[in-house]
Amino acid sequence: MNSIVxxxxxxxxxxxxxxxxxxxxxxxxxxxxxxxxxxxxxxxxDFHIECGGASVWYHILKVCHASGRRPITARCSSLTKWTSVTNAL
Structure with missing residues (x-):
């Protein structure tokens, strides 16, 4: 994602x-x-404060409808695997 955002x-x-x-x-x-x-x-x-005074910006990449997607357990396991990788971004 770092290469496209x-x-x-x-x-x-x-x-x-x-x-x-x-x-x-x-x-x-x-x-x-x-x-x-x-x-x-x-x-x-519309408002929140980041830890340590970090800059916050929003960029909407995609709006999508989620019906017909993989079951939530499959998506959660994919997310868990991705977040456990060091330097994922």
Whole structure:
């Protein structure tokens, strides 16, 4: 997904991690710079606060209807497998 989703230019330009994180810092740069938020039908988010003051932006990739998809247990096992991979993004 990282190769098809790019953060807005303003987010990259203002990124404290990319622009100001010291190379010799005790803690290295955060490894997660993007994550995928999946919402259910008719859901809506207009406000939330991210941990540590992280920048938040939304990009709607696809809106789809879920009927006829694999059973939920198959999808959950696929998600569990994917999330257990180090550096999945």
């Amino acid at each position: 790019e953060s807005p230019q303003i987010v990259r330009r203002l990124s404290w991690v990319e622009n100001y994180w010291p190379d010799d810092a005790l803690l290295g740069k955060p490894k997660v710079t993007k994550y995928c938020l999946i919402c259910v039908k008719d859901s809506y988010t």
